[in-house]
Amino acid sequence: MMLNWKQLSEEILSLFLSPNxxxxxxxxxxVLCKSCDRKLNQHQLSTPQFQGKNKISVFAWGKYDGLLKRSILALKYENKAQIARPLGERLGNIWLEKSRFPSSLNPIVIPIPLHPEKQKQRGFNQAELIARSFCSVTGLKLKPQGLKRVKNTKALFDLKPEQREQEIAEAFTLGKGLQPQQNVILLDDIYTTGTTVQAARITLEKAGMRVISIAAIAKS
Ligand SMILES: [Zn+2]
Structure with missing residues (x-):
């Protein structure tokens, strides 16, 4: 295809202009401007590792509040997929700095999948994008198809605890590329009650894998 002069000058210009x-x-x-980058860092947790539901180790970068909350909402609901990269990098850096798992565990990283219908609507799975960025920083191996979501669940935060567990039970099945006895880090955007990751964990552990930690951008 031949470009005319106008197209050509636009092409050249776009090399110099990064998006806002x-x-x-x-x-x-x-991706982010200096001011937002700085403001976002104010939400970082001083102690990223804590014990979640069923005594699982949870590793979260920040508190789900202020600009961090807005970033995650913009990523998920305003089609701003590019925000996943700086978030995943933050989580990756804090993992390298503070997680205390021996490197011999050699865990794989599985993002919590969306139901295919929801992913089609959104155009991407935010947890997978965050996981890509997390893995590029940590060097851990990503298995984006490790789990499949077979049940299109309702929004869990509206439900009572027991209803939540019922709603999410059997929401996942094993996907592709897994070996038994592998160590796994499950990655999600937000850690709230732990119900979703617990259901994913049961699916993996029934198949002989071991979930050593949950990693999330934000703790709610
Ligand atoms: Zn900004």
Whole structure:
């Protein structure tokens, strides 16, 4: 295809102009502008590792609040997929710095999948995008198809605890590329009650895998 002069000059111009910050629309050198980058860092937890439901180790970068909450909402509901990269990098860096798992465990990373219908609507799975960025920082192996979501669940936060567990039970099945006895990090965007990751964990552990930790951008 031949480009005319106008198209060509636009092409050249776009090499120099990076897109604006998805959170405030100001110009940005990387994904986020310097101001949002700084503000986001204020939400970082001083102790990222804690014990979640059923004594699982949970590793979360920040508190689900303020600009971190807005970033995750923009990623999921305003089609700002590019936000996944700086979030996943933050989680990856804190994992390298503070997690205390021996490297001999050699865990694989499985993002919590969306139901195919929901993923089609959204165009991507935010947990998978975050996991990609997390793995590029940590060097851990990503298994994006490790789990499949076979049940299109309702929003869990509206439900009572026992209804939540019922709703999410058997929501997942094993996907592709897994070996028994592998160690797994399950990655999700937000850790709230732990019900979703617990259901995913049961599916994996029934098949002989061991979930050593949950990793999430934010703790709610
Ligand atoms: Zn900004």
């Amino acid at each position: 910050c998805p959170l405030c629309e100001r110009s940005a050198e990387t």
